[in-house]
Amino acid sequence: MAFTSDLDQITRAAAGDAAAIRALVNRYSPGVLALATRMLGDSAEAEDVTQETFIRAWKALPSWEPRAKFSTWLHRVALNLCYDRLRKRRELLPDELPDRADTALGPQDRLDQSQRVKAVEAAISRLPERQSAALTLCALQGHSQTEAAEIMDVSVEALESLLARARRTLRAELLEGRNA
Amino acid sequence: MTHSMTDDRLIELIEIWGADPASWPAAERAAGEILLRANPERFAGALAEARALDLMLEALPEPAMPRALTEAIVAAAPRPKAARKEAQRWFGLKTPWAPASGFAAVALGLFMGLTVAPVASADDEMTVEVQELVVSALGFDTATYAVEDVE
Structure with missing residues (x-):
């Protein structure tokens, strides 16, 4: 259903229909921004990636062929732009590793909600970027198994492996301190 | 299509996709729920751990989409064909001289009208208001030049 309505809106947006353009932006830009924010951890960079993603979409619209869902295509473009930026960061600061603060949460710490959110x-x-992407797409944005695998251009099995490792790491970092 | 479900696979599903069956892959959801309902105690530990992590992830706020960003994205979108043609007609690079030549023709017409007309009717009396207007527009008195030329 959404696929068909996307196609209709894409056709109209390509012809410059203002309502269709705004509908596409309203529907998909929050998800793209959320993915980029979670991947990059920097709101200004995430906004740049969101804008760049849509500029590429506008260029692609006239020759758009519905081989994939528009949202899948958009998220894939955004994810690749994030990977590019993360790679450039690594090239600029090759030896800099993030601080490994103790983020285990426990009732004894009396963490308030904002501290808890920051810890998570x-x-x-700190997760490897592909694990972070898998977790964001599936656990935070609710993309289906197939959709997330398509966005990341990996098999479903590889996606599950990335997700399993991501959740295992988070459990160890955030929850094990509670049981100690 | 039905899938057989094992204890190991169900524990994997819970660990990978979380405690809520709605987040499990659609193809395995029904079989997983049947096994879970039949033996809840076997999966209670995995479910509790997964649920604790799910709650933390659900508490993460979604970033708000800034209005300025929305407008910038919309402004960069394709424009209707008619608007593109109109813009190209006036500001495009194909015929940049077209509007300029129109303005030049108007300016030349005004200049000629104000300078040649007094010569053609040198004997006509110009009102003071018209002379002031001509002087302020051109910076010199055309009537003087016209009279000098005739003499």
Whole structure:
């Protein structure tokens, strides 16, 4: 259903229909921004990636062929732009590793909600980028198994492996301190 | 299509996709739920751990989409064909001289009208208001030049 309505809107957006353009932006830009924010951990960079993703989409619209869902294509473009930026960061700061603060959460710590959120965000940001992408797409954005695998251009088995490792790491970092 | 489900696979599903069956892959969801309902105690530990992590992930806020970013994206979108043609007609590089030549023709017409007309009717009396207007527009008195030329 969404696929068909996407096609209709894409056709109209390519012809410059303002309502169709705004509908596509309203529907998909929050998800793209959320993915980029989670991947990059920097809101300004995430906004740049979101804008660049849509500029590429506008260029692609006139020759758009529905081989994939528009949302899958958009998220894939955004993810690749994030990977590019993360690679450039590594090239600029090859030896700099993120601080490994103790983020284990426990009732004894009396962490308030914002501290808890920061601890979880920090733990996600320390995950290897493909694990972080898999977790963001599936656990935070609710993409289906097939859709997330398509966005990441990996098999379903590889996606599950990335997700399993991501959740295992987060459990160890965030929850094990509670049981100690 | 039905899938057989084992204890090991169900524990994997819980660890990978979380405690909520709605987040499990659609093809394995029904079989997983049947096994879970039949033996809840076997999976209670895995479910509790997964649920604790799920709650932390669900608490993460979604970033708000700034209005300025939305507008910038919309502004960069394709424009309707008619608007593109109109813009190209006036500001495009194909015929940049077209509007310029129109303005030049108007300016030349005004200049000629104000300078040649007094010569053609040198004997006509110009009102003070018209002379002031001509002087302020051109910076010199055309009537003087016209009279000098005739003399």
